[in-house]
Amino acid sequence: xxxxxxxxxxxxxxxxxxxxxxxxxxxxxxxxxxxxxxxxxxxxxxxxxxxxxxxxxxxxxxxxxxxxxxxxxxxxxxxxxxxxxxxxxxxxxxxxxxxxxxxxxxxxxxxxxxxxxxxxxxxxxxxxxxxxxxxxxxxxxxxxxxxxxxxxxxxxxxxxxxxxxxxxxxxxxxxxxxxxxxxxxxxxxxxxxxxxxxxxxxxxxxxxxxxxxxxxxxxxxxxxxxxxxxxxxxxxxxxxxxxxxxxxxxxxxxxxxxxxxxxxxxxxxxxxxxxxxxxxxxxxxxxxxxxxxxxxxxxxxxxxxxxxxxxxxxxxxxxxxxxxxxxxxxxxxxxxxxxxxxxxxxxxxxxxxxxxxxxxxxxxxxxxxxxxxxxxxxxxxxxxxxxxxxxxxxxxxxxxxxxxxxxxxxxxxxxxxxxxxxxxxxxxxxxxxxxxxxxxxxxxxxxxxxxxxxxxxxxxxxxxxxxxx
Numbered sequence: 001x002x003x004x005x006x007x008x009x010x011x012x013x014x015x016x017x018x019x020x021x022x023x024x025x026x027x028x029x030x031x032x033x034x035x036x037x038x039x040x041x042x043x044x045x046x047x048x049x050x051x052x053x054x055x056x057x058x059x060x061x062x063x064x065x066x067x068x069x070x071x072x073x074x075x076x077x078x079x080x081x082x083x084x085x086x087x088x089x090x091x092x093x094x095x096x097x098x099x100x101x102x103x104x105x106x107x108x109x110x111x112x113x114x115x116x117x118x119x120x121x122x123x124x125x126x127x128x129x130x131x132x133x134x135x136x137x138x139x140x141x142x143x144x145x146x147x148x149x150x151x152x153x154x155x156x157x158x159x160x161x162x163x164x165x166x167x168x169x170x171x172x173x174x175x176x177x178x179x180x181x182x183x184x185x186x187x188x189x190x191x192x193x194x195x196x197x198x199x200x201x202x203x204x205x206x207x208x209x210x211x212x213x214x215x216x217x218x219x220x221x222x223x224x225x226x227x228x229x230x231x232x233x234x235x236x237x238x239x240x241x242x243x244x245x246x247x248x249x250x251x252x253x254x255x256x257x258x259x260x261x262x263x264x265x266x267x268x269x270x271x272x273x274x275x276x277x278x279x280x281x282x283x284x285x286x287x288x289x290x291x292x293x294x295x296x297x298x299x300x301x302x303x304x305x306x307x308x309x310x311x312x313x314x315x316x317x318x319x320x321x322x323x324x325x326x327x328x329x330x331x332x333x334x335x336x337x338x339x340x341x342x343x344x345x346x347x348x349x350x351x352x353x354x355x356x357x358x359x360x361x362x363x364x365x366x367x368x369x370x371x372x373x374x375x376x377x378x379x380x381x382x383x384x385x386x387x388x389x390x391x392x393x394x395x396x397x398x399x400x401x402x403x404x405x406x407x408x409x410x411x412x413x414x415x416x417x418x419x420x421x422x423x424x425x426x427x428x429x430x431x432x433x434x435x436x437x438x439x440x441x442x443x444x445x446x447x448x449x450x451x452x453x454x455x456x457x458x459x460x461x462x463x464x465x466x467x468x469x
Contacts, residue, residue: 014229018158019239020246022221025165026303027247028172031215032254033115033274033293038211040267046259049208053255056212057248059404064219064244066374066398068237072391075232080220080373081311085318087376091434096369097315098430103423105308106346107362109301113139113350116297122275122290139350146301147343150309157306164299171292172250175274178281179257188260206411210363213408215251218300219244220370221307228310233390305342312341364412364423371405374398 014022036049043049070083081100085093117139121130150157219240229235258267261280270276274293278286377398380387413420 013155013158014235016230016235016239018162019229019235020243021162021165022158022303022306023219023239023243024246025161025168025299026221026307027216027218027243028165028168028250028296028300031217032172032251033119033296035211035215036255036258036273037268037270039208040264042208042211043205046264050252050255052205052208052212053252054248056209056216057244057251059401060213060216060219061241061244061248062397062401063370063374063405064240065237065393066377066401067220068240069389069391069393069398070373070377071236072233073387073389076314080369081315083373083376084369087380088372090318092372093315093318094434095427095430096372097311098433099365099369099427100308100311101341102345102429103426104362104366105304106342106349109143109304109342109346110139110350112297112300112304113143113346116142116294116301119275119290119297120294123287136350140347142298142301143343143346143350146298146305147340149302150305157302161299161302161306164295164302167292168296168299169250171274171289171296172254174289174292175277176250176253176257179260180253183256183260206408207415209404209408210412213367214363216247217366218303221303237391308342362423364409364416364420365427367405368409371402371409374402374405378402 039052040046040049043052074082074086076082081093081097084096114135117135117137118130120142121134121138125131125134149160258273258277261277262270266276267273275286275290278289282289375398378395381395
């Protein structure tokens with residue numbers, strides 16, 4: 001009944017520029033405004049912390065290149081999930097997706113959303129602290145706005161993403177330019193003995209790497225939307241490499257600027273590094289900085305949700321999630337159900353959980369599964385040598401990267417066994433879930449009937465239809 005142009009599907013709307021803005025826009029989120037403190041604390045000195053920033057950038061680039069190979073040889077959306085599915089089969093992939101859905105994503109979204117809430121209220125309540133309940137309300141409003149935007153229009157989501165990416169790079173420029181200017185004027189006292197040996201603790205380095213990799217995390221976002229990328233063989237690797245270089249330069253220079261204006265002690269004492277920096281340097285103008293940081297967090301929420309909803313979309317298409325999640329809105333061509341599914345879980349975590357402990361179990365699970373996906377790349381080199389690989393990386397790159405991942409994971413087992421244990425327990429709930437929801441082919445009649453009617457009524461309420469394959 002449809003004319004050929006009218007196919008209901010996710011259209012190819014991601015160009016190279018949009019790809020770069022999805023990646024840089026999602027990576028440069030709260031990370032650079034939050035992580036410098038953790039890295040300095042755990043690396044022990046100014047010089048060492050800059051080394052950690054650069055090293056994390058290079059490691060992330062390794063991870064990104066491995067993902068570029070995975071993304072160009074497996075041209076399906078869905079990121080980590082799809083690669084684990086191809087390499088290790090549906091059980092492992094389901095576990096990954098389950099953990100993502102009930103824990104990693106909602107917690108990650110909640111953390112960025114909270115940063116958004118805190119920074120956007122900062123100028124209103126200056127110089128007093130912001131009350132917690134106000135932060136939670138602002139956070140909820142921000143989350144709701146992002147959800148609404150993503151379920152309304154794909155091209156508006158991408159347009160706003162480009163705008164937010166520019167405002168982010170502007171924030172970073174506002175920090176870097178005066179910082180470097182002061183540096184050239186001779187403000188170098190904080191760099192004089194940058195590598196004091198007595199303060200470097202090797203035990204803290206893995207934790208510093210954790211913070212650093214958190215700040216760079218996001219290089220895998222384009223892989224979630226491979227199917228919507230124009231000419232992916234060329235665009236995916238190119239967008240990934242350009243973005244990583246941009247981000248690495250921004251991060252290192254931002255830190256240099258921070259250290260020019262603040263001593264290490266001042267940086268450690270600050271709650272919101274970017275705001276302290278602004279107050280020291282710009283006096284009255286400093287109100288603008290938290291607003292920009294809030295916009296930047298909003299951009300991360302937007303990019304994260306855009307990418308992640310595609311993962312649920314693909315999982316549902318593979319038959320591992322309820323069918324309604326792979327349906328598309330009739331008029332708006334957005335995967336609406338896959339977008340809203342995270343909303344209730346995120347709000348629950350936001351109002352119940354202590355976010356920081358959550359972040360700890362999540363980062364453990366996240367690196368574990370990213371390591372598994374990259375091991376999958378090496379594994380498929382041997383099991384499927386004839387697979388088309390338009391973009392091939394030297395084997396030592398995925399090897400070094402997956403070793404780093406597992407190294408970080410084992411060290412977190414050692415340094416924070418309780419949270420890691422909880423994270424592990426959460427991921428094990430995926431096993432019964434797999435057998436209940438998927439494996440049992442012969443589901444009881446009533447279960448089948450119930451899920452069909454729920455599916456149908458959701459379809460009517462949300463106005464969605466199955467995508468044409």
